[in-house]
Amino acid sequence: MITTTPDSKEVAQAPINLAFTSEQKIAALREMLRIRRFEQQALKFYNQGKMGGFLHLYIGQESVAVAAASLMNGHDEMITAYRDHGHALAVGMSMEECMAELFGKATGCSKGKGGSMHFFAPDKHYWGGHGIVAGQVPLGLGLAFALKYKQIPGCALCFLGDGAVNQGVVAESLNLASLWDLPIVFIIENNGYSMGTSLERSSAIDNCLAERAAGFNMKWSVVNGSHFYELRATLHTSMEEARTTLRPVLLEIKTYRYYGHSIADANHKKYRTAEEIEQYKENHDPISCWQHQLLEEKILTESMLESIDGAAKEEAAASVIFAEASPWPEPESIFTDIYYEVDQASEAGRTGVHFFSDSR
Amino acid sequence: MPLITYRKALNEAFSEELTRDDSVFLMGEEVAEYNGAYKVTEGLWERFGSKRVIDTPISEAAFLGLGVGAAMMGLRPVVELMFWSFAYVGFDQIINNAGCVRYMSGGLINVPMVIRGPANGGTSVGATHSHTPENLIANTPGLKVVCPATPYDAKGLMIASIRDNDTVCFMENTLLYGNTGEVPEGSYTIPLGVADIKRLGTDISFIAYGRAVLTALEAAEILQAEHGISAEVIDLRSIRPLDEETLLTSVAKTHRVLLIDENKPFCGVSAQIAAMIAEKAFDELDAPILRVTALDAPAIYSMPLEKLQLPTPERIISKALTLF
Numbered sequence: 194m195i196t197t198t199p200d201s202k203e204v205a206q207a208p209i210n211l212a213f214t215s216e217q218k219i220a221a222l223r224e225m226l227r228i229r230r231f232e233q234q235a236l237k238f239y240n241q242g243k244m245g246g247f248l249h250l251y252i253g254q255e256s257v258a259v260a261a262a263s264l265m266n267g268h269d270e271m272i273t274a275y276r277d278h279g280h281a282l283a284v285g286m287s288m289e290e291c292m293a294e295l296f297g298k299a300t301g302c303s304k305g306k307g308g309s310m311h312f313f314a315p316d317k318h319y320w321g322g323h324g325i326v327a328g329q330v331p332l333g334l335g336l337a338f339a340l341k342y343k344q345i346p347g348c349a350l351c352f353l354g355d356g357a358v359n360q361g362v363v364a365e366s367l368n369l370a371s372l373w374d375l376p377i378v379f380i381i382e383n384n385g386y387s388m389g390t391s392l393e394r395s396s397a398i399d400n401c402l403a404e405r406a407a408g409f410n411m412k413w414s415v416v417n418g419s420h421f422y423e424l425r426a427t428l429h430t431s432m433e434e435a436r437t438t439l440r441p442v443l444l445e446i447k448t449y450r451y452y453g454h455s456i457a458d459a460n461h462k463k464y465r466t467a468e469e470i471e472q473y474k475e476n477h478d479p480i481s482c483w484q485h486q487l488l489e490e491k492i493l494t495e496s497m498l499e500s501i502d503g504a505a506k507e508e509a510a511a512s513v514i515f516a517e518a519s520p521w522p523e524p525e526s527i528f529t530d531i532y533y534e535v536d537q538a539s540e541a542g543r544t545g546v547h548f549f550s551d552s553r
Numbered sequence: 554m555p556l557i558t559y560r561k562a563l564n565e566a567f568s569e570e571l572t573r574d575d576s577v578f579l580m581g582e583e584v585a586e587y588n589g590a591y592k593v594t595e596g597l598w599e600r601f602g603s604k605r606v607i608d609t610p611i612s613e614a615a616f617l618g619l620g621v622g623a624a625m626m627g628l629r630p631v632v633e634l635m636f637w638s639f640a641y642v643g644f645d646q647i648i649n650n651a652g653c654v655r656y657m658s659g660g661l662i663n664v665p666m667v668i669r670g671p672a673n674g675g676t677s678v679g680a681t682h683s684h685t686p687e688n689l690i691a692n693t694p695g696l697k698v699v700c701p702a703t704p705y706d707a708k709g710l711m712i713a714s715i716r717d718n719d720t721v722c723f724m725e726n727t728l729l730y731g732n733t734g735e736v737p738e739g740s741y742t743i744p745l746g747v748a749d750i751k752r753l754g755t756d757i758s759f760i761a762y763g764r765a766v767l768t769a770l771e772a773a774e775i776l777q778a779e780h781g782i783s784a785e786v787i788d789l790r791s792i793r794p795l796d797e798e799t800l801l802t803s804v805a806k807t808h809r810v811l812l813i814d815e816n817k818p819f820c821g822v823s824a825q826i827a828a829m830i831a832e833k834a835f836d837e838l839d840a841p842i843l844r845v846t847a848l849d850a851p852a853i854y855s856m857p858l859e860k861l862q863l864p865t866p867e868r869i870i871s872k873a874l875t876l877f
Contacts, residue, residue, distance in 0.1 A: 270626070304659035313658035320625060321658065325649050331615045332650060335622015342578070342604070342628060362645075365615035372610065530660030531694050533718040541717055545746015545794030548694065549829070 207426035209264070215492045221263055221421065222487060223501050225255040225480045228279045230502070230509040231288050235278070235295055238513060239456055244295045246308050247455040251279035254448045256479030257382055258283040260424040261350050264432055265318065268347025270336040272320040272329050274354055275310035276382075276450075284319045286312060288512035298519035305522045306530060326387075327353060327360035330379070334366050337377035341439060348376040348435035355445075356387020358402050359395060367409040370441035378431045379406075381445045382418070388454040389464040403445035411441050418448035419477040421486065449473045554735040562704035562736045563593050563725070566711035567631065569740045571601050574629065577715060580607040580616060581633025581670075590635045591671065591730055613643035617668065621650045621720075624666040629715060637672035637724055638684040651720040652695040667714045669723035672700075673764060674815060674852040675863050676727055683852030685816045687762075688825070690722045691793040697721045697745055698792040702766035704734035706790055709743030717745065726764045746794030750803070754785030757809040757873055760800060760826060762789040765813045765864055772813075772869035780870075782877065792822055800826065801834050808839040809876045815863050818846040840876040845869050 204210065232250050239248045251258070254276075262283035265271065273280045281291055286302060294301030295309055302312050310324040320336060323329035333351025340347050357363060358381060370377050381402055387395050396402060406413035412434065416427045424446065431442040451470060453461030462470075487493035529535075534542035557565070570577045583590045585598035585608040598606040609616040613634065620630035634640050640647060651664050674683035691698045697719055701707040707725070714721035751766055752773050759769040766788040773784035785803050789796065804810055810830055812823035823844045830842055845864045853859050 272622075302659065303657055303661075306659050307657035311657040313654075313661050315625070315658075315661050320622070320662075321654070323650075325645055328618070328645050328649055331618020331646060332622035332625070334615065335619040335624070336626055337622075338619055339623045339626035339628050342623070343626075362614040362618065365610075365612035366618070368610065369612060369615050369619065530656050530658075532697075533655065533660075533663035533665075536660060537718075539718075541713070541745060544744045545791060546797045547746075547794045549795075549825070551832070 204420070204422045204426045207422070207429070209429040210422050210425055213425065217263065218487055218492055219497070219501070221259050222480070222483055222493070223505065224259045224262070224283055225483065226502050226505040227288070227508065228255045228259070228282050229480060230505040231282060231291065231512065232278055234509040234513050235292065236456060244309070245297060247457055248295070248309050249276040249455045250450065250452040251276050253451040253473065253478070254382055254384060254418065255279055256421050256424055256483065257380070257418050257446050257448055260421055261380065261428055264425065264429050265350070266347060268340070268345050269350060269432065270318045270320060270340065270347060271350045272333045272336060273322065273352035274326065274329055274357065275322070275324045276354070277310060277312050277322040280352065281312040281314065281319060281322065284314060284317045286314050286317065286319070288508055289515045292512035293516040293519050296516040296519070297521070298516055299522040299526070300515070300519040304526060304530065327357040327363050329353070330357065330363050330366045333377055334370055334375060337370065337375040338373070340376055346436055348378055348432050350378050350380060350432070352380045352382060354387065355381055355383040355385065355392055355402060356390070356395065358405070367406065367411060367443065371409045371411045374439040375441055376435040376439045377441045378428070378435050379441065379443045381443070382448055383445050384448050384450045386454065386464065388458065389460055391464065401445055403443050406443035411443055413443040413445070415445045415447065418446040419479050419482045421479065421483045449477065554737055556733050557704055557736050558730065559704040559707050559732050559734070560591065560593050560730040562708035563711055564595060564597070565736070566708045566715070567594065567597055568600070570712060570715045571597065571605055573740070576627060577629045577631065578605045578607060579631045579633065580609055580620065582609055582611055582635050584608060584633050589633070591727060593730065594633070613639050614646055617643040617646035618650060620666050620668070621646055621654070621664055624664040625654065625662050629665050631667045631669060631715060634668065634670035636682050637670050637686055638682050640668070640686060641684070647690070647696070647722070648693050652693040655695060663718050664720045665718045666720045667723055668720065670725060671727040672724035673726040673728060674847060675859060677854055677856050677859055679854050680851035685847070687724055687792050688816050688820060688822045691822065695719070697794065698724065699745060699790065700724045700763040700792060701790060702729070702763055702788050704732065704736045706743060706749065706788070708736055709741050710745065710790060712740060713742040713745055716742065721745070724763065729764055743790070745791040746796055747790065748796035748799040749788045749790055750785060750799070751788045752784065752786040754783040754807065756783045756807055757785070757811060757876060758803040758807045759784050759786045759811050759813055759869070760789065761786065761813040762792065762822070763815060765815050768864050768866060769813045769869060772866040772873070775866055776870055776873060780874065782873065784873065797829060797833070800830065804830055804834045805837045808837055810838070810842045811869065811873050811876065812842065812844045813864050813869055815847050818844060818849050821846055843872055843876060845872050
């Protein structure tokens, strides 16, 4: 478990946090609340059978995606795994398109073809949303490689979970990033459990996961995910390091999820105690911590908080209405968005048979 | 027209595209300073430098995935697998990422990448280095598969594949790299999804791709000389997209079909094409659709036995004769 320490004066006084305006601080709170309210609505309707597949909730971890998104410079690129709703909303995707995707509707961000684990918005520098554990990590390398190749002054933010670190491709990717000087920040969101297996039962470590970076000659750091200023200060330093020196950095962010691995994870109160969950909610909840901070700074008042939260709840409820009212995708759409050339009806797309079903 | 090797034809294709388009780069194990394990990329690192021709560590999953990520961002990676057999340690990146990301993003993303290298048996390197995954890859909608048999086709198909905006899995053959053929200088493309009739005939259609085309041509000559049977030899060139029309036209002319490939028979490419012909041209057939494929066992090491494992002219001829 993470320890409780208030935001130290030092991180709050970091230049990147001094430059963080009151409006931006409130906006960060708003984003975290929007993510939480969105997912609570999603949970409600998932439990009513309105959605297929899995629903991996980000509740408890909201500060991480919001802090990272608040530091993106317009050239930075983000990619994550399947617990991707928070990142999607944080980069500016709308609740409507995200909720509609969960409902499998044509108005969804992936037209109902991707589902919960596969949200994308390349126009917002957001490259998914990937379902296979660690499968996105080398894609993140590719984003960083392309930035460097095109001499774009940005970095890639590549999120992964604590369960992903034991996939072979992560070791390969850390090596390549360091070997080739790629501008990438690997961000392990360590919520303590890879599905039902605790960190202790899955990873051979001495002190932390991040120190594995040392074996690849890479800088690393461990951050308390409940402390927004600390998150921003460390993320900023790491992103600047990647952008300016083209050296990769590995961060491990200590965080926690309140729900199971997915909502289908019926055992999530068996592999950890109810007290552990309550303790986190009480003492480490990233939204409560940030609210408390902003109340102390007198930037936020209780009535403002009520109004921000109320608006987030309304927006989330409206996104459900939008999703429910939206049409299902047409059966014909099964055969689109497979080959670019076919979709464009280019010469290449019109040459030869691309699909082999009788029903087409 | 200059007579050059299959290897050199591919090299020329890379050279043309590296010159034409700054977003094209080559990447793989030993492709740069070593000049390529099979010398396909010889001289390109010296000419184009380390930014465009890149040696990788032995990390197929990472550099295949890196290629996908870079392609999503608009670059055009040409990623070499020293053997296509090594794709198996990076399959997640090929199938789940290159193959599915366009669909799962509702068409927001495309992956203009070429994954290439030799995919063949017949060289006594044992089962793990002798895989022919064209059927496995072609089973994934979203990926394209190309298997050229001649130097001319190799160059034109490679240029078309690099310019294609989808991922093309380009399967070469170490036994063909040294073969020579007439190849035009400069740039030209051969569209994916267009088969080539390598030999006109009237009595039976031999449908093949890759090195099996050459075996089929050899068999066709013997069949003509010794049995007076005129075989038409069709080279698929591309497995997906597939030129069904050329196949069906040939079947309608000859009324007999023998499928020849170095893939394994079970759920192999020939199985798919046999099903397609049965569905679409059953009434044209005067005989059952038969196949000559690799013998259905892992690739054996022992030299004389491995020769028997792949289709031979003798096996083709004896199978063809049963159809008359």
